[in-house]
Amino acid sequence: MAKNERFVKTYSQGKLVETExxxxxxxxxxxxxxxxxxxxxxxxxxxxxxxxVVSTAEEIANLK
Incomplete structure (x- = not known):
């Protein structure tokens, strides 16, 4: 994944039916x-x- 990606996947569940x-x-x-x-x-x-649902600045800073 590129360094400056705007969107980050924070949760993933499932294989055939995926929820993210x-x-x-x-x-x-x-x-x-x-x-x-x-x-x-x-x-x-x-x-x-x-x-x-809006993540806080602190939560965003801790994202991958």
Whole structure:
């Protein structure tokens, strides 16, 4: 992976049906990516109130 990548995968689960969480290092917004076979989808990860999950500056600094 390139040194200055904007998005970082922070979570991965599954083999045939994959679920991943990606973080935008510039905004801190977390995204949920789901792939099943030849189809997939990406959406903003939200909390129980429907607000976007945003990582703190400290959490972003500790990302790979």
């Amino acid at each position: 969480i990606w973080v935008d290092k510039e905004t801190g917004v977390n995204y949920l990516y789901r792939k099943d076979g030849y189809s997939g989808g990406l959406c903003v990860l939200t909390d129980k109130d429907g607000k976007p």
